[in-house]
Amino acid sequence: MLLELDNVTVAYGRIEALHGISLHVDEGEIVALIGANGAGKTTTMRAISGIRALAGGAIRFAGEDISRLRADLRVGRGLCQSPEGRQIFPGMTVLENLDMGAYTRRDSAGIAADLERVFGLFPRLAERRKQAGGTLSGGEQQMLAVGRALMSRPKLLLLDEPSMGLAPLVIKQIFDIVTEINQQGTTVLLVEQNAQQALSRAHRGYVLETGRIVKEGTGQELLHDPAVKEAYLGVA
Amino acid sequence: MNFDELFGHFGQHTVDGLSKGAIYALIALGYTLVYGVLRLINFAHSEVFVVGTFAVLGAWTAFGMQDRPGAGQAILFLLIGLIAAAVASGGTALALERIAYRPLRRRNAPPLVFLITAIGLSLVLVEILGLLLPRLVGGVFPTLFGRERQIVGMPTIIEQKPLITIGDTSITNVQAIVFFSALLMMAMLDWFINRTRYGRGVRAVAQNPETAALMGVNQDRVIMLIFVLGGVMAGAAALLWSVRFGFTQSSLGFVLGLKAFTAAVLGGIGNLRGALLGGLFLGLVEVYAATLYTSAWEDVVAFVVLIVVLMFRPTGLLGESLGRARA
Numbered sequence: 001m002l003l004e005l006d007n008v009t010v011a012y013g014r015i016e017a018l019h020g021i022s023l024h025v026d027e028g029e030i031v032a033l034i035g036a037n038g039a040g041k042t043t044t045m046r047a048i049s050g051i052r053a054l055a056g057g058a059i060r061f062a063g064e065d066i067s068r069l070r071a072d073l074r075v076g077r078g079l080c081q082s083p084e085g086r087q088i089f090p091g092m093t094v095l096e097n098l099d100m101g102a103y104t105r106r107d108s109a110g111i112a113a114d115l116e117r118v119f120g121l122f123p124r125l126a127e128r129r130k131q132a133g134g135t136l137s138g139g140e141q142q143m144l145a146v147g148r149a150l151m152s153r154p155k156l157l158l159l160d161e162p163s164m165g166l167a168p169l170v171i172k173q174i175f176d177i178v179t180e181i182n183q184q185g186t187t188v189l190l191v192e193q194n195a196q197q198a199l200s201r202a203h204r205g206y207v208l209e210t211g212r213i214v215k216e217g218t219g220q221e222l223l224h225d226p227a228v229k230e231a232y233l234g235v236a
Numbered sequence: 237m238n239f240d241e242l243f244g245h246f247g248q249h250t251v252d253g254l255s256k257g258a259i260y261a262l263i264a265l266g267y268t269l270v271y272g273v274l275r276l277i278n279f280a281h282s283e284v285f286v287v288g289t290f291a292v293l294g295a296w297t298a299f300g301m302q303d304r305p306g307a308g309q310a311i312l313f314l315l316i317g318l319i320a321a322a323v324a325s326g327g328t329a330l331a332l333e334r335i336a337y338r339p340l341r342r343r344n345a346p347p348l349v350f351l352i353t354a355i356g357l358s359l360v361l362v363e364i365l366g367l368l369l370p371r372l373v374g375g376v377f378p379t380l381f382g383r384e385r386q387i388v389g390m391p392t393i394i395e396q397k398p399l400i401t402i403g404d405t406s407i408t409n410v411q412a413i414v415f416f417s418a419l420l421m422m423a424m425l426d427w428f429i430n431r432t433r434y435g436r437g438v439r440a441v442a443q444n445p446e447t448a449a450l451m452g453v454n455q456d457r458v459i460m461l462i463f464v465l466g467g468v469m470a471g472a473a474a475l476l477w478s479v480r481f482g483f484t485q486s487s488l489g490f491v492l493g494l495k496a497f498t499a500a501v502l503g504g505i506g507n508l509r510g511a512l513l514g515g516l517f518l519g520l521v522e523v524y525a526a527t528l529y530t531s532a533w534e535d536v537v538a539f540v541v542l543i544v545v546l547m548f549r550p551t552g553l554l555g556e557s558l559g560r561a562r563a
Contacts, residue, residue, distance in 0.1 A: 070449075070454075072449050072452045072453055072454045072455070076452060080450070080451075081450050083446075083447055083450060087450075089439070089443045090443060091439065092436070100436060100453075103436070103437065103440075103451045152451070152452065
């Protein structure tokens with residue numbers, strides 16, 4: 001088990017946003033976390049990356065309890081997030097944004113190799129390497145956010161809503177690359193509103209509803225589950 | 237209005253203004269660095285500068301500097317003064333962050349509380365410095381005024397001599413040293429922020445603190461770094477001030493800090509190059525104003541210019557923040 005959430009509770013003030021979530025991600029998997037707006041998907045991601053403190057429960061990563069570890073130190077452990085809304089550094093060039101992903105690393109040869117790898121996955125970023133991040137299109141910014149997270153050479157890549165606000169063709173492109181990254185050996189935890197794309201790519205999935213996990217299964221099982229179909233896939 | 241004097245010796249007034257503005261610019265960097273990352277106006281930064289002048293005075297006294305030392309000794313004393321001021325000012329700035337600002341951040345204090353704290357710290361430091369000054373001087377140097385708020389003179393380290401004279405404009409050795417040292421310090425800072433890994437961390441926190449943490453940037457370390465950097469720049473300014481003007485007092489920071497803050501706002505607060513531009517601009521305006529009217533009017537004109545600039549460019553002359561500054 002690479003990542004394990006054990007009965008995790010998160011509260012904003014007195015209001016509990018997550019009511020005891022338990023899930024796990026095994027090495028080599030793509031795991032999708034789907035749910036409606038406000039179900040707690042992003043809160044779960046923020047708890048995993050350490051931006052949000054836990055009110056209860058535990059998070060273990062690669063056998064270590066990281067529940068109280070500072071967010072910036074989790075990156076060095078092999079956890080890196082491409083956050084919701086992409087959060088590109090607008091005033092930095094594409095290259096500098098990617099370098100930010102490698103902030104915790106010191107192996108310049110390895111960084112250079114990973115840079116080539118990211119440029120291989122996203123040729124558009126190579127073309128625009130000197131351009132300010134804030135001037136990229138939405139799809140390009142999403143590619144940059146994923147590439148930036150990859151630059152930390154994560155064991156587990158956390159992707160929060162990579163399809164948000166993008167055209168269908170670009171969404172497919174992004175998910176193709178996520179699959180490719182996974183096949184190259186990176187484990188992926190994916191949070192998505194676009195349940196169709198997410199579940200068809202994922203090995204396993206969890207359905208989150210108002211801060212609780214209400215269903216879990218393989219991607220295909222969930223994709224064909226009548227309740228999931230009705231609630232998240234827009235099929236009656 | 238004395239237009240004849242201003243335009244008759246325009247070159248000379250420009251040189252004077254630039255060398256004055258360079259010191260404002262160095263101090264302005266401290267305001268702009270902290271604001272760029274924390275959106276906090278560190279009003280105690282003026283005292284960080286004054287601590288630097290005290291350190292210069294103390295170090296020169298301790299090492300027994302005499303008036304007008306030889307060239308070799310002068311360089312040595314400049315170096316001693318720089319180290320003392322950089323350590324004292326950088327250390328003070330760091331102490332402010334650790335003792336006052338960080339605990340407030342931990343408690344998620346509202347911005348107003350930070351502002352009041354900054355002003356309070358400034359007052360506390362002025363009074364501490366006022367108590368410290370008589371002991372520091374120990375009667376070695378003549379005090380020019382009464383015991384409270386006394387102005388203490390420093391020995392002359394470099395005698396002002398015209399270095400280059402073109403027409404009736406002459407640049408003195410001291411003016412040249414002040415201007416080019418200040419420029420060198422700013423160029424080094426600019427390089428550090430824009431070209432190094434740590435500098436990239438600073439910009440990342442300025443642009444998006446949460447995402448910076450997601451990339452593995454330790455925010456507390458970045459914040460300590462910017463306070464130290466701003467402090468070291470103020471220390472350098474303190475040395476240059478001591479070389480150029482040769483005196484200090486505990487309340488020196490009030491007007492000077494206000495000017496440097498004005499320079500930072502004029503250039504676009506949060507923007508390093510804006511601080512340079514704002515400082516030089518303010519220095520020029522002041523000298524021109526003092527020539528046109530009398531020196532009693534220079535502060536009035538300086539602040540009127542600030543108000544006018546902000547009316548038309550509310551974000552200052554360059555107007556981008558440290559966060560938005562181009563790569």
